[in-house]
Amino acid sequence: MTFYRQVLSIIDYPDLLTNPNASSIYPLDVLSLAKKFIDNIPGGSGAYSESKGVPFLRQMVAKGIEARDGGHPCDPDSLWMTDGASPAVHYLMKMLLRSEKDAILTPIPQYPLYSATIKLYGGTLLPYYLSEEKGWATSATHLKEQVQKGRAQGLHIRALVVINPGNPTGQVLTRENQEELLQFCADEGLILIADEVYQTNIYAQDKKFYSFKKVVREASGTAANVAVVSLNSISKGFFGECGRRGGYMEVVNFPDDVKQQMYKLASINLCPNVNGQVCCALTLNPPQPGDPSYQLFTEEKDAILASLKRRALLVVDTFNSLDGVTCNPVEGALYAFPRLTFPQKAIDEAHARGKEPDFEYCMELLDRTGIVTVPGSGFWQEEGTYHLRTTILPPEEDMQKVSKLFSIFHKEYMGKF
């Protein structure tokens, strides 16, 4: 996105502001916004910031969150700016997991950051299974069963992780389902960790993103008091600024003494990178109608999101056109997680080699076509099912070719059995 990069370049090299050619290089709103950043970030981008992030930038992020949620107030002191969403998950797991008896309810399939950090901090991943038959839906009834099973094993269940839109599964939760999950957390005394990094990646026409912050603020009864953490990142959306490592976590209904401990934890590493913080503040405060940058920004944004939507459809259609493959719609996020049904012979031969059939499939796909996918086991999956994960990110002009190559490979591979 040109707008972000223009602002960032000036913050890196403030002399550009006073360059005689500045107004021929940059739109006026870029120049004035960059100046505002430079004036309000103590020490500019060169100094350490507060461990939770530059106060001015947290105020901007808070404003952006309020606009997203229809005005529910956001307190900048409840925000931690982070180097991408990952450090926030580290903080949470470190704080929640005291021993292997402490468990985190985690969706399966899941993003491996969760299994890795739960293991790293010595806790237990208590799985709950998304229902592939129902479009990767989350069922509160199933969750309650898993909680009972976990408690019967002596586990102390601390939190529920919800990834919405889903990674790697691409589903978008309905508002009703979110309310149900919130009530479940209230009933069971759990913290709700909402991984909402794909919140601007929604492609299904009948789906809309609601933040858990909004849902909890509009809840009544015990659900209104659930402690919620919302994670966001600049690595996704239509901007994909992965390399900057920017993001934040917002905590809601957290007691002050717990926030103090989180602050202390964040302060060990001094601060998240300021360039990523600036980019995060920018993504939450896009140019407005009338601003000189508005038109180009909107064109770029719309083009990227429209292209992602076309690619999401193409990927799913390709998979569903193949024998032995079924794929739920990619309603949001950036991935498809199709199910592969292997002939028993393929399964037996793989197992005889000490391998899983989806692993062998993905490796041979890579060797023969150069297409990189990840076997479902990397994300965990229900026993006896096999999947692969692919992204919808290859350039659109390559997608038809990739789709064709994939189809030819698949028929040949399955034909062997």
Added chain:
Amino acid sequence: MTFYRQVLSIIDYPDLLTNPNASSIYPLDVLSLAKKFIDNIPGGSGAYSESKGVPFLRQMVAKGIEARDGGHPCDPDSLWMTDGASPAVHYLMKMLLRSEKDAILTPIPQYPLYSATIKLYGGTLLPYYLSEEKGWATSATHLKEQVQKGRAQGLHIRALVVINPGNPTGQVLTRENQEELLQFCADEGLILIADEVYQTNIYAQDKKFYSFKKVVREASGTAANVAVVSLNSISKGFFGECGRRGGYMEVVNFPDDVKQQMYKLASINLCPNVNGQVCCALTLNPPQPGDPSYQLFTEEKDAILASLKRRALLVVDTFNSLDGVTCNPVEGALYAFPRLTFPQKAIDEAHARGKEPDFEYCMELLDRTGIVTVPGSGFWQEEGTYHLRTTILPPEEDMQKVSKLFSIFHKEYMGKF
């Protein structure tokens, strides 16, 4: 430093390269270097990099390390780029500390990152005391005594942390002392963690920085096989790019399977921020004589280092001019750690209030003058001694004023007792 910022601004906004005014804004070497970065960083600064850092940038860092160490080869695969030096310390402590029986020999006074991460990962800090009377020297004899004491308590000692130049103590180790510490690690079977983030901040005329990498490569006998980790950061030196969060760790004499585990650990968080990686590669590859940027770069660098040196002298002189204060020379780094000798009455009154006298001194200094210092207890100190830590970073034009204010405060404060 203008040179770094110029290159970074183009990488953020590559359109600047082809702007018709580019050559009036930027020196030619900046333009060609920025192009080289853009061409060699897959996906530019917008994409995730390899978890250890962009290969091209690690090659540049390796080249810089080789130049620093007089040609000893540096393998880019032994480098992990990091968001500042802190994440490297997290990786190391996570890998070294299996239980509270695992101990890390840590200098006292120390940089609080060490006490915090050792606690965080459940290990034990086994202190060794720098000798204030001998200019904060490290004694191998004392280290051996501490090891014996530790082992008598059932501790399994895993590593020796050496901070050189010292933080917060400002001493620079002699080459002989470094060789002695290396041999100590060889004899005791310890990893040497060399925190060398202040390596370009040397002010004492008779002192020179030698990296532990160079010392281990030039060692003979068992010392040549000691596993060494060298930490570096872009937050220090004459550039002070703290807000970018860039740095690296180099591991020497590490077995491949251990390196594989470190790689896995780093990959949980995807990658360090690419902007910080670029800046790190730049700091290790300064402009050379004949390059268009060389003159300005050298002027800026020399001015900053000369000013830091003057400030180091002024701070130490101020402290030593005061009754009840003694301060070792600031040979390197960015801090002074003067010792405060309080009248017994001040100590007794503070203790009666449940406080330490250096804490009360620093708080009252802040209240009365606005000068921020940190009581010695934040860095640990030998029992019965009191210190404060201050930096030599305030702008030089303010230093005389700060020095005067401090002296007046000190006389009044001590006069009360």
